[in-house]
Amino acid sequence: METKRLGKQTVHLTMQPGVAAAACVGGKKEGEGPLRKYFDYLSDDSRFGAKSWEKAESAMLKMCYSIACDKAKVTPSDVEYVFSGDLLNQCAGSAYAMRECGVPYFGLYGACSTMAESLSLAAMLIDGGFCDTAAAATSSHFCSAERQYRFPLQYGNQRPPTAQWTVTGAGALILKTDGPAPYVTHITTGVITDAGVTDMNNMGAAMAPAAYETLSAHFKDTGRGPDYYDAIVTGDLGIVGSHILADLFLRDGIDLGMGYMDCGRLIYSANGQDAHAGGSGCGCSASVLCGHLLHGMLEHNWDRLLFAATGAMMSPTTNQQGESIPAICHAVALENTRC
Amino acid sequence: METKRLGKQTVHLTMQPGVAAAACVGGKKEGEGPLRKYFDYLSDDSRFGAKSWEKAESAMLKMCYSIACDKAKVTPSDVEYVFSGDLLNQCAGSAYAMRECGVPYFGLYGACSTMAESLSLAAMLIDGGFCDTAAAATSSHFCSAERQYRFPLQYGNQRPPTAQWTVTGAGALILKTDGPAPYVTHITTGVITDAGVTDMNNMGAAMAPAAYETLSAHFKDTGRGPDYYDAIVTGDLGIVGSHILADLFLRDGIDLGMGYMDCGRLIYSANGQDAHAGGSGCGCSASVLCGHLLHGMLEHNWDRLLFAATGAMMSPTTNQQGESIPAICHAVALENTRC
Numbered sequence: 001m002e003t004k005r006l007g008k009q010t011v012h013l014t015m016q017p018g019v020a021a022a023a024c025v026g027g028k029k030e031g032e033g034p035l036r037k038y039f040d041y042l043s044d045d046s047r048f049g050a051k052s053w054e055k056a057e058s059a060m061l062k063m064c065y066s067i068a069c070d071k072a073k074v075t076p077s078d079v080e081y082v083f084s085g086d087l088l089n090q091c092a093g094s095a096y097a098m099r100e101c102g103v104p105y106f107g108l109y110g111a112c113s114t115m116a117e118s119l120s121l122a123a124m125l126i127d128g129g130f131c132d133t134a135a136a137a138t139s140s141h142f143c144s145a146e147r148q149y150r151f152p153l154q155y156g157n158q159r160p161p162t163a164q165w166t167v168t169g170a171g172a173l174i175l176k177t178d179g180p181a182p183y184v185t186h187i188t189t190g191v192i193t194d195a196g197v198t199d200m201n202n203m204g205a206a207m208a209p210a211a212y213e214t215l216s217a218h219f220k221d222t223g224r225g226p227d228y229y230d231a232i233v234t235g236d237l238g239i240v241g242s243h244i245l246a247d248l249f250l251r252d253g254i255d256l257g258m259g260y261m262d263c264g265r266l267i268y269s270a271n272g273q274d275a276h277a278g279g280s281g282c283g284c285s286a287s288v289l290c291g292h293l294l295h296g297m298l299e300h301n302w303d304r305l306l307f308a309a310t311g312a313m314m315s316p317t318t319n320q321q322g323e324s325i326p327a328i329c330h331a332v333a334l335e336n337t338r339c
Numbered sequence: 340m341e342t343k344r345l346g347k348q349t350v351h352l353t354m355q356p357g358v359a360a361a362a363c364v365g366g367k368k369e370g371e372g373p374l375r376k377y378f379d380y381l382s383d384d385s386r387f388g389a390k391s392w393e394k395a396e397s398a399m400l401k402m403c404y405s406i407a408c409d410k411a412k413v414t415p416s417d418v419e420y421v422f423s424g425d426l427l428n429q430c431a432g433s434a435y436a437m438r439e440c441g442v443p444y445f446g447l448y449g450a451c452s453t454m455a456e457s458l459s460l461a462a463m464l465i466d467g468g469f470c471d472t473a474a475a476a477t478s479s480h481f482c483s484a485e486r487q488y489r490f491p492l493q494y495g496n497q498r499p500p501t502a503q504w505t506v507t508g509a510g511a512l513i514l515k516t517d518g519p520a521p522y523v524t525h526i527t528t529g530v531i532t533d534a535g536v537t538d539m540n541n542m543g544a545a546m547a548p549a550a551y552e553t554l555s556a557h558f559k560d561t562g563r564g565p566d567y568y569d570a571i572v573t574g575d576l577g578i579v580g581s582h583i584l585a586d587l588f589l590r591d592g593i594d595l596g597m598g599y600m601d602c603g604r605l606i607y608s609a610n611g612q613d614a615h616a617g618g619s620g621c622g623c624s625a626s627v628l629c630g631h632l633l634h635g636m637l638e639h640n641w642d643r644l645l646f647a648a649t650g651a652m653m654s655p656t657t658n659q660q661g662e663s664i665p666a667i668c669h670a671v672a673l674e675n676t677r678c
Contacts, residue, residue, distance in 0.1 A: 004468050005419070009443050011469045052660050080344070081528065088654065089428045091448040095531060095652035099665040104348050104528035106456060107652070107667075109430040109446040117445060121460065128467020129343050130350045148656075189420065189443035192434060313434035313446070315427065317487075321391050326438040328446075 004127075007221030009214070010188040016338045017126040018179030020133070021072035022290035025064040027142070027168030029275075030287065033268045038291030039169075040067050046143060046168060054088060054096075057141035057170075061086070061097035064170035065137050068290075072133075072174035077102045079174065080131035083118035085109050086139050086282050087166075089148065093139050103135070111311030112207075112236050113190070114138040115171055115286035116330035119307075122175050123184035123332070132177045139170035140281030149200070149316055162202040164238045164264060164280035171286025173294070182297045182305070186333035188218040192313065194326040200319050204241025204264075204277055207310040210327035211237060212248040215308055218331050219254075226256050230302035233293060235285035235309030235329070236264035238278030259302075263288035263309075285309040294334075303336040343466075346560030348553070349527040355677045356465040357518030359472070360411035361629035364403040366481070366507030369626065372607045377630030378508075379406050385482060385507060392482035393427060393435075396509075400425070400436035400478040403509035407474065407629075411513035416441045418513065419470035422457035424448050425478050425621050426505075428487065432478050442474070450650030451546075451575050452529070453477040454510055454625035455669035458646075461514050462523035462671070471516045478509035479620030488539070488655055501541040503577045503603060503619035510625025512633070521636045521644070525672035527557040531652065533665040539658050543580025543603075543616055546649040549666035550576060551587040554647060557670050558593075565595050569641035572632060574624035574648030574668070575603035577617030598641075602627035602648075624648040633673075642675040 004011045023040045031042035041063065048059040061084070069076040082101065085108035086093035098105055110117035118136035125131055143153055145166040151157045175184065193213045197206040211234050219225055226232060226249075237245055242262040249256050263285040264278035289307055296302050308331040314323065343350045362379045370381035380402065387398040400423070408415040421440065424447035425432035437444055449456035457475035464470055482492055484505040490496045514523065532552045536545040550573050558564055565571060565588075576584055581601040588595050602624040603617035628646055635641050647670040653662065 005470060014468075054656055054660065055662075085446075085448055087429070089656060090426070090450065090652065090654035092652070092654040092657045095665050096657065096662065099531040099533050099652075102530050105531050105667060106460065106528065107424075107448040107450075109424055109448040111429065111446075121445065124467060124469055125463060128463060128469065129353075130463055130467065131344060189445065191441050192438040192444050194438050313429065313431070313438075315429035315431040317393055317428060318431045318435065321393065323394075323435065326434050328444060 009217040010186055010221035012186055013127040013184060015127045015177060016183040016185050017123050017175045017177055018181055018183045019294060020174045020176040021068050022173035022294045023064050023067035023071055024169060024171045024287035024290040025060050026287055030167060030169050033273060035267055035292045038295050053141055053143035054092060057093040057139050057144050058096040061093060061137060061139040061170040065172045068172035068174050074133060074174060079103045079133050079135045081106060081125055081134040083108055083121050084137040085114045087145055111313050112280060112282050113309040113311030113328050113330050114282045115289055116307060116309035116332050119332050120187045120189060120330055126175055126177050134175050135172060137172035138282040138286045140166050140283035142166045142168045145281060159276055160201050161276055162240050163276045164203055164278050165275040166281035167267060167279045167284040169283030169287035171290035173290055181336045182334040183338050184332055185335045185339050186222060188214055188331040190214040190328040190330045192326045192328050194324050196324045198324050203280055203312050204238040205244060206312050206325040207327040208237055208241040208244035210329040211245050211308055211310050214329040214331050229259055229304045229306045231259045231261060231305045232256060233307055234262045236280040237262045237310060238264040240277045297334060297336060305334045307332045307334060348556040349525055349560035351525055352462060352466040352523060354466045354516060355522040355524050356462050356514045356516055357520055357522045358633060359513045359515040360407050361512035361633045362403050362407035362410055363508060363510045363626035363629040364399050365626055369506060369508050372612060374606055374631045377634050392480055393431060396432040396478050396480035396483050397435035400432060400476060400509040404476050404511045407511040407513050413472060413513060418442045418472050418474045420445060420464055420473040422447055422460050423476040424453045426450060426484055450652050451619060451621050452648040452650030452667050452669050453621045454628055455646060455648035455671050458671050459526045459528060459669055465514055465516050473514050474511060476511035477621040477625045479505050479622035481505045481507045484620055498615055499540045500615055501579050502615045503542055503617050504614040505620035506606060506618045506623040508622030508626035510629035512629055520675045521673040522677050523671055524674045524678050525561055527553055527670040529553040529667040529669045531665045531667050533663050535663045537663050542619055542651050543577040544583060545651050545664040546666040547576055547580040547583035549668040550584050550647055550649050553668040553670050568598055568643045568645045570598045570600060570644045571595060572646055573601045575619040576601045576649060577603040579616045636673060636675060644673045646671045646673060
């Protein structure tokens, strides 16, 4: 078999599965932001009808997966593999969301990079001939994340300007062997990168070096530069992290250019939404990809898009023990023409 | 491309990568058990030279991965993908263990099924032509798990007879396209199965229905029965869960037979090791597979082995909220002859 490997971190897919459908669901704050019209469902009830924040997150993800299946015209139980994960301890958001769907399930933990990780593996299993239909999904919820990672919600703690706001949102997409466009053409898998940042309120700074590492590897492995893409979109670096990333590339003489965007900056308005440095959480890049970005590809606003979701892999325990924050970034090239 | 899919949950691999090497590391209690001689390294120091239980788990896993690479004669940084995960919140054990290896990293969460999940995906990426060398690894540590899931260690709580003892152990294996034996021939991926068990001290009962579901699917999809295998080995059902599994099959008129074993029963002695219903944790099935079982395959004690690791996907939070325990089981067929 001809190798699909390009360099150390990238593969060039042969069959290049396409996105049959994608769906995203969000909460009230996400519905007040600039991407409102791209959500399939927005709930004014942060609890999504459930009795706890954790159950709400599962309910939201389950709904999102159902909508994606509906849009792709596949029965949820006919999907051949589901890849899903989330930020909750033991990735419980995904396990409870998927426990009734009856689909072979691979649980992932990639922190906020999970949408790119799940998309990578779903595409690779199709491309490798193991299935024709696979789903990639993830979620985050402000209230379940805040009390797990930081403080009880009732405490009303102040947040520094570098802090980001965990998106209440879910994204799910269905990949199929026979398309339609956009197609997954290249996958660059991240290595864990730890630049020594220890500030849990500055995830952008912790994750930017990982994005730099993965995007640099992608450019090197593929021979493509930033110019090749109509859009390069990082996951949730936010205002702080996306500036750091652009600066890191400028040191190499590379301008990421006008096509560079960050999901954490896109999802909330800088005026009036009080999200500080921007959005974060698995649901941030997931809902922006499954809504705004894929919609823009169907409209040909962008025909070549590099989706590079970033994740911070620490836990509250490791942080309390003085450890720095390891981060990762996985990049997936989505293109309207197979290549 | 010819489909590799057999039925709803199983794939039959084409290239069938082989296990280039495997390694396992354990703690003091594991070294006092019947599988002592199959461990590559046993530490009398539960802290593995580190300052916290969580750091100890990472140090143990990192050491295990290095030993596996040494035995396979590959430089740790030359592995093309690492699949790893663990039980710690945010799978921090794996992220910190792998943060310096510089290898494209896919983080997983499959609870105690992680060894089978990582082995499945590593084998599929090789079989799909994405790489020639991939690693699968996981770990658990009694002390980090106990304080996260149950009580502070100092509390000295009593445990009911159905409780299992989290193994302090890690397993890592290196798969390669060109073997050698044993080869990964079939993979049956589990669906999440929730039989309504809520008792966090009876994981065997919670996970047995998942093992039943996956093994039943494997037999149906492949046309094989228990007789085909020299050994069928579940992950960590322990004494309670393995009896339930055998009973569930007897209801269908199927006798799992003398070749049925469970890693949770193999790792500790029933006499004098006070492990109650047996071992558990990601490190249980991982260290038993990477030591005892693969050693036995090289010795031809078993030429056809079905490894079916089980995991319970709840979290302490979901349990406190009254949820039942969703479980999963992934099965991987390892055979000394490609088929």
